[in-house]
Amino acid sequence: MFILWQSAVVDRPTGALLAAGMSPSASEFVCKCTSDTLCAHYVQIPSPGWFEPGNSDRYIRWTWDYKLRTFSRTRPDHMTDSLRSRSNLAQAKVDAMTSIISNLTQVRHKVGTGVLLQETVYAVKRAQAKAFKDSEYDETCAGEFSYIVQYADFAKIGMRQAADDILLKAKVGDDSLIKTELLRLRYFNKMRDARNAEEVAEILKKFYTDCYGVSV
Secondary structure, three states: OEEEEEEEEEEOOOOEEEEEEOOHHHHHHHHHHOOOEEEEEEEEEEOOOOOOOOOOOOOOOEEEEOOOOEEEEOOHHHOOHHHHHHHHHHHHHHHHHHHHHHHHHHHHHHHOOOOOOHHHHHHHHHHHHHHHHHOOOOHHHHHHOHHHHHHHHHHOOOHHHHHHHHHHHHHHHHHHHHHHHHHHHHHHHHHHHOOOHHHHHHHHHHHHHHHHOOOO
């Protein structure tokens, strides 16, 4: 029996598995901030005894073969305390980053639509609204602002109000994205520099507080 994981963080010198998780982005992030590591995606990790409580070797006891794309038992001489420490930190970061990325994505859903290419539509509408406003709302150029005309007709308002409404909604969306971008910059940076699992846990706790305004 196998458990299918999307990605794994692998120790480059030994091939030993350091961490695994369902988020490719989280694993890629950990690889970038952990020296001598590589990412392997869509790998199958052996499951027997995999989640044994307190087993500090549950990851590093497996070595990844990139050519065969299979795991085999790690050589005993490779299973050092240093490798265990690297694995412990890498897995803590993968788990924490998976949560951070998921929560930031959830918060950003407030300004998303889920409709294909809608972001492109919004960008064009915003550009037209700004251009129309910069023209001092010159309606003789209405043919250049098709989205503004469409919005005005749909809402049964004037072109000037339509443009102002579009710009206001865009600013509200920007304000929300700016807040989440600050969180992303702050906590990606903190997580990158974390040196042990305890520090990772504390950073994640602070992230939840900043993200939702409540202690977790």
